[in-house]
Amino acid sequence: MLPDPARIEEAAALLRAGELVAFPTETVYGLGADASNPWAVAKIFAAKGRPASHPLIVHVSGIEAARPWIAGFPDAAKRLAEAFWPGPLTLVLPKAATVSPAVTGGQDSIALRAPAHPVARALLAAFGGGIAAPSANRYGRISPTRAADVHEELGDRVALVLDGGDCEVGLESTIVACLGDRVTLLRPGAVSRSQLQDVIGEVVDTDAASPRVPGRDRSHYAPGTPLSIIAAGMLQAEVGNALAAGETLAVLACSAAPFASPRLTWRCLGNRPIEYGRALYAALRDLDRASATRILVESVPGGEAWSAIADRLAHAAARGAWPAAAGVVTDST
Numbered sequence: 549m550l551p552d553p554a555r556i557e558e559a560a561a562l563l564r565a566g567e568l569v570a571f572p573t574e575t576v577y578g579l580g581a582d583a584s585n586p587w588a589v590a591k592i593f594a595a596k597g598r599p600a601s602h603p604l605i606v607h608v609s610g611i612e613a614a615r616p617w618i619a620g621f622p623d624a625a626k627r628l629a630e631a632f633w634p635g636p637l638t639l640v641l642p643k644a645a646t647v648s649p650a651v652t653g654g655q656d657s658i659a660l661r662a663p664a665h666p667v668a669r670a671l672l673a674a675f676g677g678g679i680a681a682p683s684a685n686r687y688g689r690i691s692p693t694r695a696a697d698v699h700e701e702l703g704d705r706v707a708l709v710l711d712g713g714d715c716e717v718g719l720e721s722t723i724v725a726c727l728g729d730r731v732t733l734l735r736p737g738a739v740s741r742s743q744l745q746d747v748i749g750e751v752v753d754t755d756a757a758s759p760r761v762p763g764r765d766r767s768h769y770a771p772g773t774p775l776s777i778i779a780a781g782m783l784q785a786e787v788g789n790a791l792a793a794g795e796t797l798a799v800l801a802c803s804a805a806p807f808a809s810p811r812l813t814w815r816c817l818g819n820r821p822i823e824y825g826r827a828l829y830a831a832l833r834d835l836d837r838a839s840a841t842r843i844l845v846e847s848v849p850g851g852e853a854w855s856a857i858a859d860r861l862a863h864a865a866a867r868g869a870w871p872a873a874a875g876v877v878t879d880s881t
């Protein structure tokens with residue numbers, strides 16, 4: 549979907565006035581504010597109900613526009629930006645002294661991303677500055693991949709929603725920290741570890757020495773209906789037993805439904821990871837509306853092409869492990 553110049557100008561003017569604008573990126577929709585205006589940034593946290601300690605990604609048009617936000621461009625980061633920007637890659641870098649702690653959650657690093665979606669690029673060009681934007685969902689919920697999902701999530705908490713159609717990637721960006729001598733994969737996404745390693749050599753996994761990523765440690769990307777992952781070979785038996793016990797079920801699978809029941813909603817997303825990833829969040833939203841007692845998700849294949857999907861499903865399932873009755877606050881961005 550191509551940007552409408554009048555809407556883009558309207559959106560840029562709202563950002564300049566310190567208002568919130570939701571906009572599409574190729575990964576998911578973002579809830580944007582002028583990253584240089586701490587009052588505008590505070591509105592993001594209020595609209596999402598997100599803890600102020602969770603840092604935001606600042607969206608920029610490219611490498612030159614990234615420079616004012618950082619204390620230096622480490623060589624590895626620069627090579628990654630040259631290879632993958634604009635695109636679904638976020639770089640965590642040492643922050644410039646001038647960056648507001650409202651954006652970085654008080655950390656001494658900053659996350660930067662140059663999105664590829666034409667509407668996001670047009671907005672960045674018209675606005676001229678950095679746009680701080682988390683995914684445009686309320687705290688703890690699934691990221692929106694369609695403009696209608698943003699309206700459902702945020703309603704009148706956002707001044708304007710730019711409609712850019714359905715997101716092509718459908719999963720949040722790959723996040724890589726380039727701090728010190730190590731390059732660490734903080735969140736898997738469409739840019740894979742081997743693509744990163746082809747450019748810069750070794751990329752390590754998160755460990756005790758890695759930067760903190762507030763919001764990724766517990767339940768995340770979760771529908772309201774309890775969700776569990778079932779080994780592919782066990783799914784049919786599990787569904788059969790649950791239906792026999794009177795349950796109403798929603799199932800997300802790589803394979804077609806083996807049988808039909810009025811108490812069974814079955815979504816098959818196929819066995820191609822790019823198509824599966826693109827459709828995942830919309831499917832979870834639909835299944836969440838199926839009045840099911842549980843959402844069962846057939847485990848996805850192993851391997852790098854599925855790693856971002858497996859990661860998001862594991863976070864979505866984690867909600868079950870943190871029962872509200874125990875007073876545990878789920879932690880999600």
Ligand code: TXA
Nearest residue numbers: 575578603657658659682683720721760761762763881
């Ligand atoms: O695809 C995406 O990345 C989308 C689109 C809108 O760009 N954005 C997105 O933002 O997913 P959000 O806020 O929902 O997730 C960003 C994650 C959070 O877990 C946050 O804690 C982490 O990035 N993060 C941000 N700044 C960080 C930093 N300086 N160090 C470590 N983690 C950081």
Ligand code: MG
Nearest residue numbers: 682683691881
């Ligand atoms: Mg998020």
